[in-house]
Amino acid sequence: MADIRLEFRDVTRHFPIKGGDGSDVLTAVKNVSLSIRDCEVVSLIGPSGCGKSTLLNMGSGLYQPSLGEVFMDGEIVDKPNSHVGFMLQKDLLLPWRTICKNVELGLEIQGVPAKARKEKALDLLHKCRLDGFEDSYPHQLSGGMRQRAALARTLAVDPKVLLLDEPFSALDAQTKMVLQQDLAKTLASEKKTALFITHDLMESATLSDRILVMSPRPGTIIEEINVDLPERANPMARRHDMANRVGEYVTRLMELLRVDEMAHEVKI
Ligand SMILES: Nc1ncnc2c1ncn2[C@@H]1O[C@H](COP(=O)(O)OP(=O)(O)OP(=O)(O)O)[C@@H](O)[C@H]1O
Numbered sequence: 001m002a003d004i005r006l007e008f009r010d011v012t013r014h015f016p017i018k019g020g021d022g023s024d025v026l027t028a029v030k031n032v033s034l035s036i037r038d039c040e041v042v043s044l045i046g047p048s049g050c051g052k053s054t055l056l057n058m059g060s061g062l063y064q065p066s067l068g069e070v071f072m073d074g075e076i077v078d079k080p081n082s083h084v085g086f087m088l089q090k091d092l093l094l095p096w097r098t099i100c101k102n103v104e105l106g107l108e109i110q111g112v113p114a115k116a117r118k119e120k121a122l123d124l125l126h127k128c129r130l131d132g133f134e135d136s137y138p139h140q141l142s143g144g145m146r147q148r149a150a151l152a153r154t155l156a157v158d159p160k161v162l163l164l165d166e167p168f169s170a171l172d173a174q175t176k177m178v179l180q181q182d183l184a185k186t187l188a189s190e191k192k193t194a195l196f197i198t199h200d201l202m203e204s205a206t207l208s209d210r211i212l213v214m215s216p217r218p219g220t221i222i223e224e225i226n227v228d229l230p231e232r233a234n235p236m237a238r239r240h241d242m243a244n245r246v247g248e249y250v251t252r253l254m255e256l257l258r259v260d261e262m263a264h265e266v267k268i
Pocket residue numbers: 015016026028046047048049050051052053054055089217
């Protein structure tokens with residue numbers, strides 16, 4: 001199909017087992033096929049260790065599949081490419097650069113003049129509520145602030161496709177809602193395509209067009225849910241609809257992830 005941007009075709013990824021003789025492998029993800037259409041926002045959920053980050057790393061070209069292929073705009077992904085903005089699970093800001101200089105990094109690589117890239121970085125830092133921390137270094141910020149700076153850096157290069165690994169997981173609840181709103185608006189108004197990982201079921205239902213649910217490791221897609229709700233650009237409105245329709249999606253996701261069963265197994 002012409003409008004498919006990112007596609008995984010029967011992808012499996014093995015890792016060598018540490019301390020093994022080299023013949024033993026751990027299968028992180030197995031036979032994953034999925035495709036993300038242009039302008040679509042898709043979330044990926046699943047238990048810890050099921051291979052979500054591994055999948056995203058393959059989408060970005062950082063890792064290669066052991067079997068199968070990943071395509072971006074019909075071309076095999078075999079290295080990182082500048083049309084894809086990638087936010088790793090760990091923020092990985094460069095410790096020797098200030099926050100502003102970290103956000104400017106991608107623009108610098110693109111050859112954007114100093115004044116323009118500083119303006120862009122300051123605007124994004126303002127949106128991410130980091131005013132006053134432009135000249136600080138990463139170690140001087142809290143975990144949530146570093147995560148916001150990493151998000152600003154990802155957005156700065158204006159990529160067509162965003163791959164985000166738990167972009168809001170280290171944030172406090174209020175900042176998280178503000179940034180979710182901001183990201184959702186940007187994705188819609190600038191017609192971006194995004195695949196993001198989250199453990200937050202409400203986040204997946206309020207921000208995406210479609211939710212992919214993975215099994216425990218070796219991770220494979222066990223369910224695909226179309227979020228048939230209006231206002232994808234306005235997660236707040238979807239949240240307010242929580243009492244009825246969003247709640248149904250969250251309940252369904254809890255069933256798929258067996259959250260109730262696991263809670264019953266907890267011994268007090
Ligand atoms: N570079 C690596 N070398 C060896 N094993 C790895 C590597 N990266 C991931 N793994 C293994 O692959 C499996 C999947 O890891 P991955 O980080 O993709 O999980 P995840 O679904 O993102 O988990 P979480 O929700 O906790 O972030 C894990 O068992 C992990 O130990």
